Amino acid sequence: MTTSHEGPHQTLAIVLAGGQGQRLRPITERRAKPAVPFGASYRLIDFTLSNCVNSDFRRIIVLTQYESLTLQRHIRQTWNILSPEIGEFVDILPPQQRLPNRWYLGTADAIFQNLYLLQQERPRWVLILGGDHVYKMNYARLLDAHRRHEADATIVCVDVARSEATEFGVMVVDSRRRVRAFQEKPPDPAPMPDAPEHSLVSMGIYLFTTEVLVRALVQDAKTPRSTHDFGRDVIPRLIADHKVMAYNFHSRSQPGPPYWRDVGTLDSYWQANMDLLARHPEFDLFDESWPIRCGLGNRPPAKICVSTEGLMGVAEQSLLAPGSIVSGGHVRRSVIGPRAEIHNGSLVEECILMGGVRVGKHVQLRRVIVEESTEIPDGTVLGYDPEIDRKRFKVTESGIVVVPSRSPF
Amino acid sequence: MAADEQTDTTSDERSTIRVLFVDDDASLREVYRIRLERHGYHVRIAESADDAVRAVHQERPDVIVLDIAMPERDGLSALQEFLDMDPSLPVIIHTAYPAYADNFLAWAADAYVVKAPDLARLFEAIEKAASGRRDG
Numbered sequence: 001m002t003t004s005h006e007g008p009h010q011t012l013a014i015v016l017a018g019g020q021g022q023r024l025r026p027i028t029e030r031r032a033k034p035a036v037p038f039g040a041s042y043r044l045i046d047f048t049l050s051n052c053v054n055s056d057f058r059r060i061i062v063l064t065q066y067e068s069l070t071l072q073r074h075i076r077q078t079w080n081i082l083s084p085e086i087g088e089f090v091d092i093l094p095p096q097q098r099l100p101n102r103w104y105l106g107t108a109d110a111i112f113q114n115l116y117l118l119q120q121e122r123p124r125w126v127l128i129l130g131g132d133h134v135y136k137m138n139y140a141r142l143l144d145a146h147r148r149h150e151a152d153a154t155i156v157c158v159d160v161a162r163s164e165a166t167e168f169g170v171m172v173v174d175s176r177r178r179v180r181a182f183q184e185k186p187p188d189p190a191p192m193p194d195a196p197e198h199s200l201v202s203m204g205i206y207l208f209t210t211e212v213l214v215r216a217l218v219q220d221a222k223t224p225r226s227t228h229d230f231g232r233d234v235i236p237r238l239i240a241d242h243k244v245m246a247y248n249f250h251s252r253s254q255p256g257p258p259y260w261r262d263v264g265t266l267d268s269y270w271q272a273n274m275d276l277l278a279r280h281p282e283f284d285l286f287d288e289s290w291p292i293r294c295g296l297g298n299r300p301p302a303k304i305c306v307s308t309e310g311l312m313g314v315a316e317q318s319l320l321a322p323g324s325i326v327s328g329g330h331v332r333r334s335v336i337g338p339r340a341e342i343h344n345g346s347l348v349e350e351c352i353l354m355g356g357v358r359v360g361k362h363v364q365l366r367r368v369i370v371e372e373s374t375e376i377p378d379g380t381v382l383g384y385d386p387e388i389d390r391k392r393f394k395v396t397e398s399g400i401v402v403v404p405s406r407s408p409f
Numbered sequence: 410m411a412a413d414e415q416t417d418t419t420s421d422e423r424s425t426i427r428v429l430f431v432d433d434d435a436s437l438r439e440v441y442r443i444r445l446e447r448h449g450y451h452v453r454i455a456e457s458a459d460d461a462v463r464a465v466h467q468e469r470p471d472v473i474v475l476d477i478a479m480p481e482r483d484g485l486s487a488l489q490e491f492l493d494m495d496p497s498l499p500v501i502i503h504t505a506y507p508a509y510a511d512n513f514l515a516w517a518a519d520a521y522v523v524k525a526p527d528l529a530r531l532f533e534a535i536e537k538a539a540s541g542r543r544d545g
Contacts, residue, residue: 119513222496
C-alpha cells in the first residue's frame with residue numbers, strides 16, 4: 001500500500017460543470033448552474049472544489065459547456081491556489097469542438113470527447129464529480145474503499161427513504177455493497193439489504209480505475225441508441241462483468257444524517273439557502289475543519305447601521321456577505337450577497353439577495369430571490385400577492401418570486 | 410502469395426468488402442492498394458486524415474485501415490471523428506509503432522495491427538471487422 005496522499009495524487013478529478021440547470025431558470029439563464037451563487041458568499045462549484053482540495057485531490061479538470069463565462073472567471077479568480085510546478089492544477093476546459101458543431105451528448109460523452117486528457121495525465125484513477133451539489137465529503141476515504149475492495153468502479157450513494165427514491169437512480173446491492181443492478185427512477189425502489197425501509201441512490205459521483213473507464217467509454221461510444229450518460233448507460237453495462245461497488249456517503253465532520261443537496265429547482269434552491277440559517281445547521285459553513293473557499297478575498301466587512309433618517313438597521317437570523325450594508329432596513333431570515341444594500345424602512349424577509357442588489361427605501365420583500373446587481377426602487381412590494389407578482393416575474397409553485405438580473409421596474 | 414491463402418473468406422466475399430486505406434506515404438499506399446486488391450478487396454485510398462474524413466462522407470466503407478503518424482492531423486484524432494460519424498464503422502489502426510497500442514485514444518479502434526511485410530494479420534483483422542458488420 002502506498003502512503004495516504006499518493007492515491008489522491010494519482011487521481012484525476014473531473015468536474016462535470018456543463019449542466020444547463022433548466023429547472024433553475026431564470027437564474028441559470030446567463031450562467032451555468034455551478035456558477036449559481038449560494039449561501040451569500042459562495043457559488044455552487046465551490047463546495048465540490050473545496051471537497052477536492054480538502055481531500056488532497058489537487059489535479060482537477062472542470063469541463064464546462066453552456067454559458068460558462070461567469071464560471072470560468074470565478075474559477076480563475078478564486079481557485080488559482082494550487083501549485084502547477086508540483087503537478088497540481090484546476091484547469092477549466094470548454095468543449096474543444098474538435099468534432100464539427102458538436103456539444104457533449106451526455107456525461108459519458110463529455111469525458112469520451114476529452115479522452116486525450118486521460119492519455120496526457122495517465123492517472124491511475126479518475127474521480128468524476130458534478131459541479132452543482134452541496135455537501136462535504138472526503139474523497140480520500142472513497143479512494144481507500146475503492147482500493148480495499150479492488151473495485152473497478154465505485155459509486156457514491158446516499159440512503160434515502162424508499163418512498164423518496166423513486167426520483168433517483170437506485171443501486172441494488174448485495175450484503176457486501178457490491179452493485180448487482182441499477183434502477184432508473186423505479187416505481188418500486190429496491191430496499192437496502194440491512195435497512196428494508198431505505199434505498200441506496202446514486203449521487204452521480206463515480207471513482208473509476210482508469211483503464212476500466214476508458215474501455216467503458218469506448219464501448220458506450222460504439223453503442224447505438226446510447227444516451228451517453230453514466231447513470232443510464234455506462235454503469236448498468238459495467239455491472240454485469242466488472243466489480244462495481246457502492247460507497248455509502250457519510251457527511252464529514254458533522255454528526256447526524258449526511259447533508260447532500262442537488263439544488264435542482266428554484267424551490268429547493270431557496271430551501272437549501274434557508275437551511276443554512278439555523279443556529280446549528282445540518283450544513284455548517286462555519287466548520288473550520290472543512291473550510292469552503294469563496295472568492296471574496298478583499299472586501300470590507302458587512303455593516304449594519306443607522307440610516308440618515310435615523311432608523312436603526314437590523315439583521316436577524318441571516319447570513320450577510322462581506323461588503324453588504326443594512327442601513328435603516330430590517331433583514332430577517334435571509335441570505336444577503338456581497339455588496340448588497342438594504343435601505344431605510346425596508347423589510348427583507350426570507351429572501352435571497354445576490355451580490356450588488358440594492359433595495360431602496362420602504363421596500364417590502366418576502367420570499368423573493370433577487371439576482372445580481374438589481375435595483376429595487378423605493379416603495380416596491382413583492383411576495384405578498386402572487387397574482388400581482390406573476391404579471392411581472394416568475395413565481396414558483398410554493399410562492400417564491402424570482403427577480404432576474406437588472407430587471408427594470 | 411502465402412498470406413492470400415490464409416483467410417477463410419472466399420474471394421467473392423472479399424470483393425464485397427470495401428476498404429478505405431489511409432496512409433500519408435505514397436509508395437506504401439500503392440504497395441498496399443495492389444496487395445489488398447490482389448487479395449480481393451475493393452480498395453479506396455486516402456492520403457491524410459482529412460482526406461479520409463471526406464472519403465467517408467462520400468461513401469461509407471466497410472472497414473477503415475488507418476495510419477496514425479501523419480503530418481497535420483494524426484490518425485487518432487480522425488478515429489474519434491469516425492466514431493462520431495458512425496459508431497458502428499470498424500476502424501483498424503495500422504501503424505509502424507507498437508507503442509501506440511498503449512495510448513487510450515487507440516483503444517477506440519476495433520483492431521491494432523503493426524505494419525509488417527506479411528499481411529496475414531491485416532487480412533484477418535479486415536475480415537473479422539467486416540464480418541461483424543454483416544452479422545450486425
